[in-house]
Amino acid sequence: PSFGFLFDIDGVLVRGKTPIPSAKTAFQKLVNSQGQFLVPVVFVTNAGNCLRQKKADQLSHLLGVPISQNQVMMSHSPLRMFKRYHEKCVLVSGQGPLLDIAQDLGFCQPITIETLREKHPLLDVVDHERRPNVLVSIYFSVVLFGEPVRWETNLQLIIDVLLTSGYPGNPYHHENYPHIPVLACNMDLMWVAEAQSPRFGHGTFMVCLENIYKKITGKDLKYEALMGKPSKVTYQYAEYLIRAQAAERRWKQPIQTLYAVGDNLMTDVYDNSWENELASAAAAHCRSVLVCTGVYNPHTEVPLDTRESITEAVFHGHRDFRFDPGLVEPDHIVPDVDAAVDLVFQLENFAP
Numbered sequence: 001p002s003f004g005f006l007f008d009i010d011g012v013l014v015r016g017k018t019p020i021p022s023a024k025t026a027f028q029k030l031v032n033s034q035g036q037f038l039v040p041v042v043f044v045t046n047a048g049n050c051l052r053q054k055k056a057d058q059l060s061h062l063l064g065v066p067i068s069q070n071q072v073m074m075s076h077s078p079l080r081m082f083k084r085y086h087e088k089c090v091l092v093s094g095q096g097p098l099l100d101i102a103q104d105l106g107f108c109q110p111i112t113i114e115t116l117r118e119k120h121p122l123l124d125v126v127d128h129e130r131r132p133n134v135l136v137s138i139y140f141s142v143v144l145f146g147e148p149v150r151w152e153t154n155l156q157l158i159i160d161v162l163l164t165s166g167y168p169g170n171p172y173h174h175e176n177y178p179h180i181p182v183l184a185c186n187m188d189l190m191w192v193a194e195a196q197s198p199r200f201g202h203g204t205f206m207v208c209l210e211n212i213y214k215k216i217t218g219k220d221l222k223y224e225a226l227m228g229k230p231s232k233v234t235y236q237y238a239e240y241l242i243r244a245q246a247a248e249r250r251w252k253q254p255i256q257t258l259y260a261v262g263d264n265l266m267t268d269v270y271d272n273s274w275e276n277e278l279a280s281a282a283a284a285h286c287r288s289v290l291v292c293t294g295v296y297n298p299h300t301e302v303p304l305d306t307r308e309s310i311t312e313a314v315f316h317g318h319r320d321f322r323f324d325p326g327l328v329e330p331d332h333i334v335p336d337v338d339a340a341v342d343l344v345f346q347l348e349n350f351a352p
Helices: 021-028 052-063 077-081 098-105 113-119 151-163 202-217 232-248 265-269 272-278 306-312 337-347
Strands: 003-007 041-044 089-093 109-112 141-144 182-185 225-227 257-262 285-291 332-334
Touching: 003 232, 003 337, 021 052, 021 337, 041 232, 077 098, 077 225, 077 232, 089 098, 089 113, 089 151, 098 109, 109 113, 113 151, 141 151, 141 202, 151 202, 182 202, 225 232, 232 257, 257 337, 285 337, 332 337
Parallel strands: 003 041, 003 257, 089 109, 089 141, 141 182, 182 225, 257 285, 285 332
Antiparallel strands: none
């Protein structure tokens, strides 16, 4: 094969924990009788609440085909490359086995919000039932893996860390700007589960954090790095995983085209200009294939003439990404992932 697939998960293959019916059919077309993939496939999700192996096991069960962790890319996967932060004490926010995830990525001294709260119990007082006693000081960078559970606690303690240069419990110092490094994964404003309408994603939590910081200081919250779709570093890392698969299978033909199959205009389609960064690598082009089983609603999202409605468009992407209507136009729109696989096989004249 001279092409590969980048599959989003939520809204494309599953809704919450429920498989989308067309997903199993699609993946039967992608493997041979021994369960080996006929083309390189990477699952690129903005989720960040588990280890790659667990996600691979979940997908294997849901799709009925064997999937390895090397085919799975979480929103936090590129953090493996940020080695200059690995030795530092970092505050991590999100859900799931956060310490295991952080250590698997290479961080040596991760601390969770809950541990910070235990060390600084006087700081978390929005919930009056949780107020108690003493204060200690520790130095941090901040890594945002995904949306947390107790937003008020996470927002309060992250702001404390930023406004005290990593010494929560000390007085705020607005002159310490720019603040200590913040690395964020997953900018999805919304995502789909079993509910009929989209739910808050980590991007919504980030909007709250950014606005609280600016309201208090008058300055913009700055990110050292933003990971997860649609960031370039995410697609570059995914392309590296695709090439690694092709090399492992000893496929000689270079991978010329990547097909990104997703359900969200702002993350799965937006800003495929990253392909220019890959000119020297194996893949030369990325094509977006939008499915209608998730966030994207074909009746409301894409106007017939974007020039006429641009003033009414609502930009759901992150504030650090410029809005360009041309970058949210998918190359192809199909009903579901099974139709996406059929379309790509047709475009590539590929007969399994």
